[in-house]
Amino acid sequence: MPKISPPLAKVSRPKLYRVAPRERLFERLDECRRRSIVWISGPPGAGKTTLVATYLEHRKIPGVWYQVDSGDADPATFFYYLGEALQRVGSRKRRGLPLLTPEYLADLAGFSRRFFREFFARLPPKGVLVLDNFQEVVAESPFHHVVEEALGEIRDDINLIAISRSEPPPRCARAVANGLVAQLGWDDLRLTRTETAAVATAKKAIDEATIGELHDQSNGWAAGLVLMLERLSRTGTVNRIAQSETMDTMFNYFAGQVFDQASPETRNVLTRTAFMRSMTVELAETISGDPQAGKVLEHFYRQHLFTDRKSGEEIRYEYHALFRAFLQDRARKALSEAELLQLMVRTADLLDVSGSAADALPLNPMAAALAGQLADTDQSACRAGHARARIRAILGPAR
Known part of the structure; x- marks a missing residue:
């Protein structure tokens, strides 16, 4: 496989701009990290990625951020880019991690265990591996077999954080049963009224009645709140939040993320x-x-x-x-x-x-x-x- 630089976004932590820290969930994540694996699941636009990125930034936690996509269904691709990602956070003078070449395919499980044993050994103490958009690879893919083996190789002072729209897949059942997985779900991710107020008033003062209306309409959904606030910032109005302009934007979001992809x-x-x-x-x-x-x-x-x-x-x-x-x-x-x-x-x-x-x-x-x-x-x-x-x-x- 040719040595090319991976797409920057694939192995880079998201850049943040004026994001309100969610201390309530930061404390939950502190608790969750007592277990090896943290699984965060929620709908599109729930703020999963932003939560983890801000948490790592505020707690100054080192590690590898990996953006999963459909190409990772090929294990060789997954191993290659993980190795490249690790090089970006460690010394480039160290020998690179092995590539999955044809002679190893007969024992994919064994190769996976050896790869991740070395991968986690090279992460900084108390570091993390974040697998964002975990749901992008179909359940039947060898990718899930590889991750299953990875879960058994995590050092005691290291965490794997998976960000997904769905709960842990069947291949993670053993780790869940053994108490290795801490889960943060949609009920946890929903913005509280206090958090809605913090986001809504970050740029300008908004009255309590409007904050209540924002919270009731968004029902704790971060993306919905942001879309409503964008309209408020453009028009300067704080009444009748869900007007046609905002709803059109929101409906386009639902269409692209959910409806148009369905049968x-x-x-x-x-x-x-x-x-x-x-x-x-x-x-x-x-x-x-x-x-x-x-x-x-x-x-x-x-x-x-x-x-x-x-x-x-x-x-x-x-x-x-x-x-x-x-x-x-x-x-x-x-x-x-x-x-x-x-x-x-x-x-x-x-x-x-x-x-x-x-x-x-x-x-x-x-x-x-x-x-x-x-x-x-x-x-x-x-x-x-x-x-x-x-x-x-x-x-x-x-x-």
Whole structure:
């Protein structure tokens, strides 16, 4: 393999600019580092990378930062760039780490153990190896076999920090079972109201009511808060935060990070369930017409894709409020007005029957307004309790 310099971003710690330190999570990370492996998982834009980068900077912790990408599915590539990254934090006069050449492929596990034994031995005391964007390599890749072997070679005074959108994969199960892994999840990463206030007031004073509105709308999601604050800084206004300009930017974020990468079947489940504030698997399957809807929701929950799961008599799923608004917008664009109205009515009916009548109430005025566009309807007659019956008369039997 030719000796070329790796892309700088791949082995460089992110540069930070005026980032508010999160002492609450710094203390949690101090505790987590008592174990060999720290696993940080959360949705896109949750502030995972920024948290780790600021933590290492504030605590003055040395080590290697490695940006995982799909190319690391090839173990030879992974080993090569890790070796180059280590050279950047140590003496270049030392002999480089071995390359994975064809003669070693028959014993990949043995090579991996020897490589990481030497790799961790060369890290500075109390140093770390950060694997950012761990989810970028598919679960079936040899990369995960390599990492599994690496976990058994970590020195007592060294940590491996994995940053991912998902929880530890099956190949890490043994390390989890042995108590070697400390996890920091989405519930930990959510900004508290105090942290929201610290971020929001870093550049200018903002009143308490607006801070409360920012926190309620973002629900602790760092990227959502930043997008809202960007609009405030451009316009100088502190009211009606979620205006169209901000929402367009946020919707583009959801589209690029989540929706457009999903299969057509998954997109159908998401848009068909968009008007349910909370849903069981049965409700999701019924409204979407897809028997795999429950698996879609569980996948989005496990991948921290703006979906929460609530336990009780029945497991219920809820979309993040901003993500639900995005999905409703996609439903409006994907469906005809008649199809959209039918979806709203059916959703409300299902919620009523399932004992969630309160969740159905917001759909009445939405459906009534849409019905008024389809027929010359006296919308004053389409109040809650009469709206859906009037709409059914306009639409005819459910399709």
